[in-house]
Amino acid sequence: MSAEFDRLSAAVREIAEEMKARPDRGSVADYIPELAHVDPGRFGLCAVDAEGRVAAGGDADAPFSIQSISKVFTLTLALGMAGDRLWRRVGREPSGSAFNSIVQLEHERGVPRNPFINAGAIAVTDLILSGHQPREALGEILRFVRFLADDETIRIDEAVAASEQRTGFRNAALANYMRSFGVVTNPIEFTLGVYFHHCAIAMSCRQLAMAGRFLAHGGRHPATGHAVVSPQRARRINALMLTCGHYDGSGEFAFRVGLPGKSGVGGGVLAIVPGRASLAVWSPGLDPSGNSHLGREALEMLSRRMGWSIF
Template structure:
């Protein structure tokens, strides 16, 4: 059975494809010359399953999305106290490249604006580290987070350094207050090289999922970061990741996120998944126009808003048992996107061969609209593959059990219960 998420993601891309508002970043020559048309989306589940659509293999520079991960690495390497002594964590309410520092302490307000990111970069590998050694540490961490070896686009590095006057001004200001110890030029070079790492939306979705899962990389299984580090990073992303529009973003979309001026956008749903989009045209705040709209659609359709998502603990599939001509799939807990995807993936991986398939929902506590549609579509696909299906749904969570082709599940609940209880 094919899981229908790729076709759903493709449909979302088609809904936003013709929107052409915004413009590519024009203050960096390499980005100003970029093709504005690419469009891609990806999500990675807690089980390490990655679903994507569009230009999902196209590489682009990570840009300011790197700030989230460099902040995480600094917390991991030098500890919270040292990092908080260097950079604050309050929303700035200003543009990402504003020439301003926190009153009194002279710290950058948070690590998601350029001044904060430059300061955080200098914490990596010690204050006496060379630029190359510092970048090597960052690139190794980024690669482990993505689950593959990543590389730096030196053309983008050169292009950004040629137009880095404002960032150099920030670095000189930081140095004048003793926030950084190295030269302003080295600080900006390290920061720009960090921003020039090439990624795909699939990479970003996996990297986001690693933050969402408390530092456990869902594909490789490696514990890359400490859970407390990931909690701190996502909290700051929620309040400052989308710059001066962060408050509106969290109220309307409700997904901790970080954007980059190459057109990437990465988000996390704690404990559940990471997601990412790529579309180069930006709004006035420097956020991808079509990418932000895709996030809004996903949040609304899939119930991903942080303040309203169904709880997800453990697997939604309690068991899959087969005896003779019958397979029984027992579900449990809340069936939002994560739980419903768990059901579809388990059914697909099991390679159902029996004549009859019974889905037992007696232990399901709740289901949202998107989860309901996913379960019903899964039932339709199981039947299309040649199986007779039945559902035990005493609380009528699936409504009238009408499938996508207009038909309903044929068998009665009484028959399904009898069959299910025979298969232990």
């Protein structure tokens, strides 16, 4: 056991204990009705270091809805399939707008600002879908996530997917609007079906931190040595997570935590410490930008204690 890992384990345990007791927890997302049932008292934290050692605290093994964190995996997969052609359909700039905003699409020819806002992620999903049946595309995404996490037990929560399918009117508007510009090319119901289902993947903090390892280690899957993406691509995905991973809260996250991170409305955050560790946190209560309130605070405490900012 190294001294750094001992410090990490103690920090993860102590932060999880402190966060479990905090009264200010934010509000659980309720625009996807199934997510409104989640207990805001849950809290999990997990870190996997460069040697593969795992530090876990609180509810680190409880599965939750990863929602927009899945966009990191679909972006990675789409880049592998389409390479830099992907950037014809989606930009690389922070939007400064809410995750589900439609306003910029009208002036920007239906090309979303980045792959992490809903419009951008729907365009990425549409690219993965091209030439496949929705079931095949979804199978491909799920297999990829299981491979990254080294865990065959990862599942899609069908109740969450169905709940969003019934109520995702804004996403339907975004998809239709982009289809009118030719940025989305498949039947809308196919593209949205795959999108809602990949957002509904359920993972624990441990599984998520494991799945993020390739981004901390130059694009390599540490267990197999297999190159998931090139080192340059891993750096670029991290850059997008830093600048766009928390929507209009991205500046605040970079300011406070100083690490690339991707949030989801299920209350999860995946954060990357390049060369050192992959981190995952879960606290279902959100701040007004739709990012985990205590999740960010916990990562801020952990990065400060470990001296882990990229700056």
